[in-house]
Amino acid sequence: MELKIWGGAGEHGRSCYVLTGEQHRIMLDCGVKKEGTGQYPLLDVHLIPELTAVFLSHAHEDHSMALPLLYKHGYQGEIWTTGPTVSQLELYFANWGKYVASRNGELPYEPAHIAALKFRILEDEVPAGQWLQLNDGLQLQWGRSGHMLGSVWFRIQMEGQLLFFSGDFSRESALLAADSPRAPLPESPTASASSMSETLLSIMDNAYGMDDESQEQKLNALRQFTLEVLGRGGHVLLPVPAFGRGQELLVWALGTFSDQPVLLERAIYEGLRQMAEWEAWLKPGSLHTIEEAILAPHVYVPDTQEERLRLLEREEPLIIFTTDGMMESARARWYAERLSLSSAHAIVITGHASDGTFARRLLRGETEETYCETVQMGYKIHQGLEDVRYMLQEVPSRHTVLVHAPKPETDRVVARLAGKGYPGLHSLQAGDRLPI
Secondary structure, eight states: OEEEEEESTTSSSOOEEEEEOSSOEEEEOOOOBOSTTOBOOOOOTTTGGGOSEEEOOOOSHHHHTTHHHHHHTTOOSOEEEOHHHHHHHHHHHHHHHHHHHHTTOOOSSOHHHHHTOOEEEHHHHSOTTSOEEEETTEEEEEEEBSSSTTOEEEEEEETTEEEEEOOSOOSOOSSBOBOOTTSOOOOOSSSOTTTTSSEEEEEEEOTTTTOOOOHHHHHHHHHHHHHHHHHTTOOEEEEEOSSSHHHHHHHHHHHHSTTOOEEEOHHHHHHHHHHHHOGGGBOTTHHHHHHHHHHOTTEEOOOSHHHHHHHHTSSSOOEEEEEOTTOOSHHHHHHHHHHTTOTTOEEEEOSOOOTTSHHHHHHHTOOSSOOSEEEEOOOOSSOOHHHHHHHHHHSOEEEEEEESSOHHHHHHHHHHHHHTTOOSEEOOOTTOEEEO
16 A cells, blocks of 8 residues: 655645555545645556546545545545535635635636535434444545534545544634544454554644643733734734634624624635534534624624724724635725725734645735735644644554644654654655555
8 A cells, every 4th residue: 555645745835645456446535735826645546547546535625625636636536525515615616716716816627527526415424433344345434523613634544554634633722623533433344453443654743843831821922912003003914814713703702802892704704604503513612602792783894895994083992803714805905905004903823724725925024015914823733743742642653744834844843753653654745655
């Protein structure tokens, strides 16, 4: 058996991993990197028609936006994912098309290839934690990963070997449930107890590298900074993805800053409403919290530019949530331009900002015009050093490939954990192969 890294290891973005055996060839994710006009996985087009199955961990573009290329190059099968993920993909494809066009680029696939995508909904087939027989010598188990609505991890039994893919994983969501991959394995109908007792390969989220700061520490810093900006009469702009940490940070803000007016773009509001419709993905009590946020009287959801301007011209400062965490969209840039009129305002980047994006240029002070204060203060939706250490104990494996961070950072994590006695760790990059 061999692991092929087509993207995602040693870098942020274009998550794409292929496992080939004697009988089966499977793919885990097929995403893009939001740099330039888009960077795509290093696909072997001759192998794509031979894929037995494709598994999608969640809807974010760095895991999903290259999927149409599979159908362009002859894949005839289905994509195994969740109901919420499928419902989110239409917006992600629309936004990815706008991003590429804004960089004067062209998509490497046609609308017909997007329309050709065929899905199998995991939760319609089998509950989380139970095994599903997909094919002779191929079984699947899944669990909620806590990263965003609909995100999952996979445990796969392929040709008698056990494999694990964490997807993007977080135990620190305020709203979303995460299923431990340590949960007892239901007996596999085709594999012996000995073959199921050891995981051969794990592909594990380590997007935060050596960072071991807790969610509480990060939110305390964000709270203090937000209070300082609001106290000087400034607006605080939080550009976030349409689905994911935007809803989390909104609920946090409503609970932290009592009666503070919030300007919320509709796509994020609709993401909150979507969460309320998928209660099975939530932590106990989260539905009530979400419903309170939906009905909060001091949350304003503008639909026109005139409404946005009226809200920004109020005397009372606002916390503003807009879509596009890397600030490449026209609306995110419009907010930045409006806030540049006063040094009292601030922009807070709470996630990764890729090279060349407007968010990264703001953080580095590389824009031609002068904008308001811009800082980076993370909100955890991935795993850092201590999270990885814990997952290594949950899923001990002969080989563990740490992914989703730049290779130098991954090298440091591997060295640190190897020094603590954790064996079989790998720091790889796109184009690498690992015989297992």
